[in-house]
Every structure is written in C-alpha cells, then in structure tokens.
Amino acid sequence: MQSLYLAWRYISFHRVQSFLLVLALALIVAVPLVLNSVLSATESQLTARADATPMLIGSRGSSLDLTMSSLYFSDDQPGRITLASSERVWDSGFAVAIPLYNRFRAQQAPVIGTTLDYFDFRDLSLAEGRSLAVLGEVVLGARFAERTGLGPGDTVITSPDNLFDLAGSYPLRLRVVGVLAANGSPDDTALFVDLKTAWVIEGIGHGHEDIDPPTDSESDNQVANAAITQYREITEENLDSFHFHGDPESYPLTAVIADPYDERSATLLRGRYLDSEDPEQLVIPQTVISSLLDQLFAIKAIFDGILWVVATATLLTLSLTVYLSWQLRRGERYTLYKLGSHRLTVVRLLATEALLLIALSLLVAAALHVIVSPLASELATTWMVSNN
Amino acid sequence: MNLKNLSLATALLAGSFAATNAQAEEPVTVYTVTQHLADFAERLGGDAINVTFPVPEGQDPAFWRPSIALIADYQQADLILLNGVDYAQWVRNASLPRRALVNTARGLDDQLIRTDTVTHSHGDGGEHSHASTATHLWLNFDLATAQAEAVFSALNRELESDLPDSNLDELKADLTELNQLAEALPRGHEIITSHPRYQYLADRYGLSIRSVNWEAGATPTEENWAELDALLDDQAAKVFIWEAEPATAGDQGIQNRNLNSVVFAPGDRAGTDSDFIELMRQNLAALQAALEAE
Structure with a gap:
C-alpha cells in the first residue's frame, strides 16, 4: 500500500511526463482496437444490408x-x-x-x-x-x-x-x-x-x-x-x-x-x-459487398503491418525513455537505500509506478475505444458509401 | 397428467387448429375500380374472396376521387383490379402497392382505340401532344373476356390454389353469348349516344355511333340540344342511347326529334340491380328493339 502511495505521488508530481507516457501507451493499444471495431462495424452494416437484398x-x-x-x-x-x-x-x-x-x-x-x-x-x-x-x-x-x-x-x-x-x-x-x-x-x-x-x-x-x-x-x-x-x-x-x-x-x-x-x-x-x-x-449485392470487403481487408492487412512496425518503434522509444529515466533516478534509489529501504522494496516501488502507468494507459485506451469507435464506424461507413 | 389436464390440453390443441384453419381460410380481399370487374371477380372467386367496389351509387367511377382513408383501404387489399387505359383517373395520382395491382388491360394495347389528342406546351419545351385512349373496353365482349381471364389468373395466383376452371368457362360462355347478341344487332342505322363511351361497341360490332357529351341523368340544356341538332343536321340518326335513365324532359326532347330513345348502361357504375351479364343482355335487347322499331 505504501509503494502504491509513493508511486502515485511520484506520478502526480511528474504529471507532464506521466501524461505523455500514458498517452503514448494508450494510443499504441487503442489504435488497433478502434481500427478493428470500425472495420467490423462497417463490415456488419454493409453485409446486413446486402444480405437483406437478394x-x-x-x-x-x-x-x-x-x-x-x-x-x-x-x-x-x-x-x-x-x-x-x-x-x-x-x-x-x-x-x-x-x-x-x-x-x-x-x-x-x-x-x-x-x-x-x-x-x-x-x-x-x-x-x-x-x-x-x-x-x-x-x-x-x-x-x-x-x-x-x-x-x-x-x-x-x-x-x-x-x-x-x-x-x-x-x-x-x-x-x-x-x-x-x-x-x-x-x-x-x-x-x-x-x-x-x-x-x-x-x-x-x-x-x-x-x-x-x-x-x-x-x-x-x-x-x-x-x-x-x-x-x-x-x-x-x-x-x-x-x-x-x-x-x-x-x-x-x-x-x-x-x-x-x-x-x-x-x-x-x-x-x-x-x-x-x-x-x-x-x-447479387452479397457478392458485390463481399468483394468490396475483401479489398478492404487486403488494405487492412497492409495497414496492420505498418501499425506493428510503428508500435514496435514506439515501444522501443518508450523503453529507451524508461531506461534513461532509470539511470537518471540512480541517486534517488541510492537515497532510499541509505534510508534503510531494502533493494527489493526499491524495485517494487518502481514496478508499482510502471504498473500504475500501464493501468492508466489501458483505461484511456478503453475510453478512446468506447468513445471513438461508434463515431468512427459511422464516418467510415458513410465514407465507404460515398467513395465507392 | 390427470384426466382434467388432458382434456384441457386437448381443448387447447383443438382451439389452436381451429384458429389456424380460420386464418388459412380468410378470404382474399379484392378491391376494384369498376362494377363490371367486381362482378367478374365475384363470379370467378366465389366465397374464397371478398370483393369491394367502394364508388358510391350515382358517381362516375372514371372521375371519382377516393378519400385518403379509402385509399388506405385500397392499399390494404390483397388485389386491386384495374381497368387500365387510365380509367379511374385517381389511380394515376395515388400510391398503391404494385404487388396488389392487376391491370386487366395489360397485353391488349393493339386492340385499344385511340381518341382525341390534346396539344399543349410547358415553358420553353415546345408544343407536344398526348393521345388518349377510349376506356370502356369491356363493351367489346372479346376484350371483356380477356379481362375476365386476367382476373381469374390473378385470383388463382393470390389464392395459391386452383379455382375451378368451370368458373371461368361459364363466364366466358356468357360473354360469348353477349358477343353473339351484339353481332346480331341490325347494322346500317345511325346511332347517337349521350356520352362518348361506346367506341368499342361500335368498333367491334360494326355500329355507326356518334356522340354528344351530356351529363348522365341531367336535363339537357339549350346548348346540349343545339349540339345534338348540329349532329342531326349533319346526318340523320335513328337511335339515341342514354348511359343512364334520362330525365323526362330529356327523353321527351329525343322523341320530339324522331329518335328512338334507349338506355344502355355501360356497367361500370354501382347501383344496378343486375349483374354485368344480365345488364348487358337487357342493354342489347333494348338496343335491338330500338334499332328494329319504325
């Protein structure tokens, strides 16, 4: 509980850095989720109408x-x-x-x-x-x-x-x-x-x-x-x-x-x-829409590949940031050690900070998914209809 | 399960079957735009259908306009029997479900009679014309037979079962008899009609018919008499046909001009005591008598 309190205090104190970290992680998680939802909503909307029209x-x-x-x-x-x-x-x-x-x-x-x-x-x-x-x-x-x-x-x-x-x-x-x-x-x-x-x-x-x-x-x-x-x-x-x-x-x-x-x-x-x-x-509308969706999913496969590369690069950058931050906080760790904290306690404190950041990122990603997906799905369907 | 429960279940099951049968046997609803099509449908469909011809007595179905509520009733019908050729003008401006529409004149285009042409223009579009088509095609009993066949076919399709062919055969036999009666009418006499509705009768049976344009049942005005006198000056005639029972003064005026007056109801209006076949028999007998009279 103490570790959680100290971790939260640290994140609150460094709110700008923490916010940027949370946002970066949230985007890495949310973008593929939203994209999948949009595609699946578009697919189901287009398919339902086509299925209902023999x-x-x-x-x-x-x-x-x-x-x-x-x-x-x-x-x-x-x-x-x-x-x-x-x-x-x-x-x-x-x-x-x-x-x-x-x-x-x-x-x-x-x-x-x-x-x-x-x-x-x-x-x-x-x-x-x-x-x-x-x-x-x-x-x-x-x-x-x-x-x-x-x-x-x-x-x-x-x-x-x-x-x-x-x-x-x-x-x-x-x-x-x-x-x-x-x-x-x-x-x-x-x-x-x-x-x-x-x-x-x-x-x-x-x-x-x-x-x-x-x-x-x-x-x-x-x-x-x-x-x-x-x-x-x-x-x-x-x-x-x-x-x-x-x-x-x-x-x-x-x-x-x-x-x-x-x-x-x-x-x-x-x-x-x-x-x-x-x-x-x-x-047969079903055939026409199915062929359109095939093209859409071919594009999605390319997009997914690009997304993975971008996500890996972002994660590497974030890892570098965490490592540099770890190095910068060497003095802080040493002080804790001198104050009598066990080495494992220091590690637990830092791990709690990381977990808190990840939890916040997941929360933001989920919120983005819930808010953006329906709007994006509608926009995507409208775009598909007006551009095909 | 005790005996009481068993009898309750049996009763419920029987009730359910009865309800299903009642639903299956629910008559097909048929709406028509003329009385003659209503008569055809009733003879062909019998108890399997409910026929409604909602045009009130005394109204001309060709120019009658239904209320929105009546249009809604037409929309609910399983079948709407149309005469085609733009008869019942309200139909062209109403929203009716295509699944229910049966144009009984479909496929008869080459046998239809074209009438007056109207020429007009719209804005800078230049003048253009559109021909109209004579609407009372059932007065050619061959075409009436084709309409009866169209009605029979539509009823069979809607009922998803075979109506007895004898229903159609009997109606066709009656129409053939009408054909024979009409073919036996004396030729070579001039006929004038109170309204231009008899083109098909004249065309099919070789009758010489000209028309004035008088309101059915109304007493003719001075202008109406002048119109008739002009026609008679052009060529004498022997018979004058009214489409409905004339006013006394009208009938007197006809007799004063040495014309034999006869009523030949076209059969599209509501309110006649006889069905179409009987009405036409009476019409043809009266016309024959008028043509043979001195």
Whole structure:
C-alpha cells in the first residue's frame, strides 16, 4: 500500500511526463482496437444490408455503383433503366419487383422514389403519421426527421438539379405525411416518395390549367396556351390536373430490387440475365459487398503491418525513455537505500509506478475505444458509401 | 397428467387448429375500380374472396376521387383490379402497392382505340401532344373476356390454389353469348349516344355511333340540344342511347326529334340491380328493339 502511495505521488508530481507516457501507451493499444471495431462495424452494416437484398437489377455497368446507390442511397448514378425492367420481373412470375429511383436530394438527403412494396420488403413501420397516399407526399427516415425537426404537416423542398440549368427539374415542395421508426439502416437518413412523385420532380408528370375547348375549326386538336402554369407544389386542388406523358413503362428508374419467391425462382430469374448483350444486369449485392470487403481487408492487412512496425518503434522509444529515466533516478534509489529501504522494496516501488502507468494507459485506451469507435464506424461507413 | 389436464390440453390443441384453419381460410380481399370487374371477380372467386367496389351509387367511377382513408383501404387489399387505359383517373395520382395491382388491360394495347389528342406546351419545351385512349373496353365482349381471364389468373395466383376452371368457362360462355347478341344487332342505322363511351361497341360490332357529351341523368340544356341538332343536321340518326335513365324532359326532347330513345348502361357504375351479364343482355335487347322499331 505504501509503494502504491509513493508511486502515485511520484506520478502526480511528474504529471507532464506521466501524461505523455500514458498517452503514448494508450494510443499504441487503442489504435488497433478502434481500427478493428470500425472495420467490423462497417463490415456488419454493409453485409446486413446486402444480405437483406437478394437481387438487384440495373443498367449494365458498374455493379458496385448499382449496389451502393440502391442499398445505401449513395450519390453514385448508375445508368438508367425503365419501369419496363420492373414489369419484366413481375411478368416472369419469379420475384416481387421493387423499383427504385435515386436521383433527387432534399436538405442533403436522398429522396428515394419507390412503391409501397419497399416498406413491406424492408419491414419499415411508421413512428408518426400515415403512409404515402397521393402525389406530392413524403415519408421521412427517422434520423432525417430528428436532424431537421420535421414531422407530419410540415413541408420539405427538393433541391434543384442544377442552378444554371433552367430546363432541369424544378424543385417540388413535398408534404410530410409520416416519419418512419428508426431501424439503424440507410433508410433512416432518406426521404421516401411515391415513384410517380419522383417522376413529377423529373418533369415527366406535371399539372396545368384546364385546356379550353377546341377553337381551331380546321382540326379536332385542342391547343393550349404556351403560358400554362407549372406547378411546384401538388395540392388537393390541383392534384387531378397532374398527368404523365408517354408510355409509363418508358419512365426512368435507377434499379429494381428483385425478391424471389423461392430458391428455384431465384435461379430461373438469374438465368434470364445471363446474356451479355442484355442492356440490364442482375447482381447479387452479397457478392458485390463481399468483394468490396475483401479489398478492404487486403488494405487492412497492409495497414496492420505498418501499425506493428510503428508500435514496435514506439515501444522501443518508450523503453529507451524508461531506461534513461532509470539511470537518471540512480541517486534517488541510492537515497532510499541509505534510508534503510531494502533493494527489493526499491524495485517494487518502481514496478508499482510502471504498473500504475500501464493501468492508466489501458483505461484511456478503453475510453478512446468506447468513445471513438461508434463515431468512427459511422464516418467510415458513410465514407465507404460515398467513395465507392 | 390427470384426466382434467388432458382434456384441457386437448381443448387447447383443438382451439389452436381451429384458429389456424380460420386464418388459412380468410378470404382474399379484392378491391376494384369498376362494377363490371367486381362482378367478374365475384363470379370467378366465389366465397374464397371478398370483393369491394367502394364508388358510391350515382358517381362516375372514371372521375371519382377516393378519400385518403379509402385509399388506405385500397392499399390494404390483397388485389386491386384495374381497368387500365387510365380509367379511374385517381389511380394515376395515388400510391398503391404494385404487388396488389392487376391491370386487366395489360397485353391488349393493339386492340385499344385511340381518341382525341390534346396539344399543349410547358415553358420553353415546345408544343407536344398526348393521345388518349377510349376506356370502356369491356363493351367489346372479346376484350371483356380477356379481362375476365386476367382476373381469374390473378385470383388463382393470390389464392395459391386452383379455382375451378368451370368458373371461368361459364363466364366466358356468357360473354360469348353477349358477343353473339351484339353481332346480331341490325347494322346500317345511325346511332347517337349521350356520352362518348361506346367506341368499342361500335368498333367491334360494326355500329355507326356518334356522340354528344351530356351529363348522365341531367336535363339537357339549350346548348346540349343545339349540339345534338348540329349532329342531326349533319346526318340523320335513328337511335339515341342514354348511359343512364334520362330525365323526362330529356327523353321527351329525343322523341320530339324522331329518335328512338334507349338506355344502355355501360356497367361500370354501382347501383344496378343486375349483374354485368344480365345488364348487358337487357342493354342489347333494348338496343335491338330500338334499332328494329319504325
């Protein structure tokens, strides 16, 4: 007990040196721990989402872009497909098809156009309000709602495509009708609209004033004024005037989630996308994410090697510091000896100091691990999603 | 285990089986956007399904808009039977689960009739047109048969069991009979209808039909009569078809113009006493009588 008291007094007296020693040791321990936690959290988050999404259909091209955009709502823009791709899956009778259109943003969050089937598929429930019912409505992810303080009854405006592109999509003011319960996935940070609302933002669907009866006696065509009003908000009053042009099956999507009815259906559906001339591809998110993680772990192995070298160098430096300190404290040891302390008592005193420093370092390392890991995991997942 | 406990366990087990069976036998919920599809579904699905056609009597299902609560009811349905071709305009602006939607006009594109074209422009986008499609396709009974087949197939899929083929065969036989009745209608007479809803009837059965655009059941205004007189000046007609029972003054005005007045209900609205097949039999018989009358 006496040794502990004396050791503590010594550490307290030399607090700056002790602090630096504790910090150096704590960092050596904490960095690999945090790194491992971050990687394992990132892995489990990415894998869980991929595991829960059996198949994705999208434009032939980067399967990683397609997966990142469809599962994690990243900014990646895979090539467009059309609603016909979704109908193709339905017509096959092998899977439920859930179309996704991830192109627009509102307050830095993705606005996902989809059908109500998405909410059933992801098992998303409402914490507040109601589900989407008509054009112009939006349901918010839990974290987006928390971040912005928005809820049912409020409105949110989509971001313009490009400030300098006057022909680009107009912002649309969306009515918030519900907030989803948090489920710890990218759904928490997104906004969900009906696919048709997304097409209104795109400019494919629009409303305008009533067209007058024919005035041109030479033709049956009805000719409307070029100054027809473009609505930027869908209200109860103008809802019925909204309509879409062209064949609905030609309207754009970024992906289709395919949820096969059984193993046999999954195999048969995959067989339909084997033709390399097919403009669409079918990807298995699990495979894509697994390949991404393999790359990540290859990088981690290199990083681990570097970390070991740095840790060894730091430990050697610390050993040198301890040795020099031991030499500098020769007089102190001699005084203790002269005062009647046994040689072993002196050794025990110094050992207690070392143990105290190590214990403090481990405490700091544990604290760093607990505090930094969750934040770093989130940052790492966000970084992974936005940079792949 | 004593006898009392054994009988309690047996009772609980029996109760559990009964609950499971009741759950398994829970009827499939079907919502439709027209009365004729509701009639088809009821005939094809029988007791295995619960059919709801929520459009109130007197409302035109093509232009009716449901409340948010009713849209929520549609969202909960196992199947939503659509007529397709943009009939029931509320559907295009509503959020409905795709898993439940059945477009009974899917695959019939090449048999649909294109109608008026609307031309307009938006901002600097230049003028563009979009054609509309005649919506009452079931008045061509071949297309009605295709719709019945689509309904049958969807019900079979949803019930995960085979409905008796005889259900479909009997309905198809009735529709074939309607086809024969319509094909037997006298040709060569001009017909005017109170609303442009009969394009498929005219096209399939070789009838010469022109239309005014009158509100069903309302007394025609001076403007309405002028519209009709202009058509008659252009070419005389023998029969005037109302889509719903006309107001007395309206019927009188038709008879004053030497037209045989007949009601031919399209069968999409709620509130008729007969089912679709019987209603069409009555329609065709009345039309035949009007065409053959002096």
